[in-house]
Amino acid sequence: MVIRQYQPGDEEAQARIYNDVAGRLPNFKPATAAEIARRHQVSGSLATSTFYAVEAGEIVGYAVFDLNGRISYPWCLPGHESAQRPLLETVLGAMKGLGLPTAWAAYRADWTGVLDDLHELDFRESRQMINYVTELSSIPHESLPAGFSFATPRRDELEPLLRRLGDPDFVENRESLDRFYWENPYFSSESLFVARRETDSQIVGIALIVQRDGFADPTKLDSAMPCFRLGAFGGERERHKRVNGMFSCLADSPEVRSILLAEAARRLEKTGLGYIATQASSDQTDLVNFYDRMFRRQGSFPILSQSLA
Template sequence: MNIRTFQPGDEATQAALFNVAAFALPGFKAATAEDVKRRTRARGFDPGARFYAEEGGQVVGYCVLEPDQGRVSVPWCRKGFESAAGPLLDTALAAARARGLNTVFAAYRRDWEPVLTFLADRGFVVAREIVNFWADPVDLPTLVNRSKLPIDRLRQTDLPAVAAMGRGLLRLPDEKLESYFFANPYFPAEALLVLRGADDAPVAIGIGLESSTYADVKKVDPNAPCFRLGAFGTEGLNTKRVNGLFSFMVADPGRALTAGLALLSEASQEMTEGTVTALAAQCPSDAPHLTSFYTRYFKEHGRFPVLEKRLA
């Protein structure tokens, strides 16, 4: 067996391999060559981090590492060539180590038991679940800024406070936050709201996204392992754009309820004046003060596990 890296033309083969290997799994959605091409043509694509197993001159399996995210796929193999899975994953993990990664993660549906078992057998452990929520604006309580503190837009001078607020949640290093918040091609900086304390320092930050071109939360698969654009904790990941997305962070977890209500009031008013008929949210289960807020004011829609593996 030979394992090589990506070559132009592999897109159709990769899509076909996934479709054959995964079609019997719950919620299966077929891949196309165009889907794969969008990834391989994206800025920052690393052809040396996509691996293909060949047997007798034919590609029989593949595994993908996304080094900029630290994400790895399970190996998808043709029936009868499942023995290629172990070497493919080992090659991807070796490439992750060579790129200086200390941890990798995988995210799949929680009802894809064979996939989760494969990962668990190779040292991956569930680090958290990503919980998806939705809410009908008419079902929300009458929202007012109970804190009586001012809410305005994010300023560049707020970034150190936001970075401190997001420790353990934000995925980008401090020096990349400015470009993420102020030069993001998918949402304007004006979408970011800051709740300020008496000293004008940020107490909490929220975001509300409104675009008619983004998906309707009621029509997306809530159990699919898709990170949602704008949700704090998804920075730098491949994300799905969902209309009406609300997310927030707070400096003091004890103030999550008050701060969240104030920011939700402001964001929902702005969003529902446009094309938003349902609000969306997404939150990791290891931020309990945030998940408690969404559980109280939104309806849980679905969830998926994130599995991590530390690299020696």
């Protein structure tokens, strides 16, 4: 068996393997060679982060990783499962060589065989991504309390985001967040708003709403699909599902979270929407507790991780 990196034309074999093996799993959605080729065109790194197991000249398995640490399950044709661990070890070795700290995978909770195999390959569940939705009419619409005001943040006011989402001294984090929130093609920078304390003009909370006709209706989504929703703070580096009526917030107190949510509900009502949606990681304990009070859970999917240190 030989393990090699991607070569142009491998897309057909990759789609065939995935559809053959995953096609028996719940709520399966087939892959196409064209879709895989498009991903390679968009991401220049995939050519060096996609590996194939080849036996007797035939591709019998593959595995992929992203620079954010996400990996694919090592998909192998029936009868060639012995290629799984060598494929995964090759992927993890390449990730270590790049200095990536963690490898992680996200699949549906009802893909139990895939999750069991990942456990056998030394991955452990580290958190759940929880999806929420509720009717705007159920969100309290209290007026803004005295002592607070809302504003669109300036582009140079990144520090509150950086403190909560990454190392403020890490230049790559700063540049990545700057581009994501001020140059995003799917929402304008005016979609981001902050709550200020009027006594000292301190930013005490940040919120984002994503609203665009044509984005997915969250009430009709399969909420168990392992999709990161565009606009959920903390998921900036993931591939996103664009969802209409998304809300996310960062604040240290329940009071500020409540006034941010009330303002988001008022803004979304003006667009004619009847619902509001969000997503949070289970390790964001205070945020999850807040969302559990204000929204209803739709579904979730697990994140399985392995340290590369």
